[in-house]
Amino acid sequence: MSPRKIIHIDMDAFYASVEQRDHPEWRGKPLIVARAAEERGVVAAASYEARRYGIHSAMSTHRAQQRCPQLILAPPRFAVYRAVSLQIRALMLAITDTVEPLSLDEAYLDVSDSPHENGSATRIAERLRAEIFAATGLTASAGVSYNKMLA
Incomplete structure (x- = not known):
């Protein structure tokens, strides 16, 4: 059995970044x-x-x-943050069906069986960060490991 490949995505200063973008x-x-x-x-x-x-x-x-x-x-605009979060979640779901949201700005992705980027979790994370930026103008941090705690 091959080790799991878990990506943790965390949007950088999410609400504040949305406000600065807008x-x-x-x-x-x-x-x-x-x-x-x-x-x-x-x-x-x-x-x-x-x-x-x-x-x-x-x-x-x-x-x-x-x-x-x-x-x-x-002032907080939670409807806007939710809409952006859904946009980001759609990008994640295009990579894997195994997405575990933690909040509006954070999620785990299990890419263990992903055919994307030759199965490299690091390259998948880099690609996802680039896609998020291209789609939203926002930056994300990503961690990669074989379990959630280390990712």
């Missing part, structure tokens, strides 16, 4: 997806630029704005 003027700037501090908001996602200020998911919006006064606050 609002070019926000690219390269610290941004969070969150409700306003007055609404007891918490950070759902932080762009990489915001993370440089120590801002992270689950932090209060108020505290995030204290750390970075020029922070852009994007």
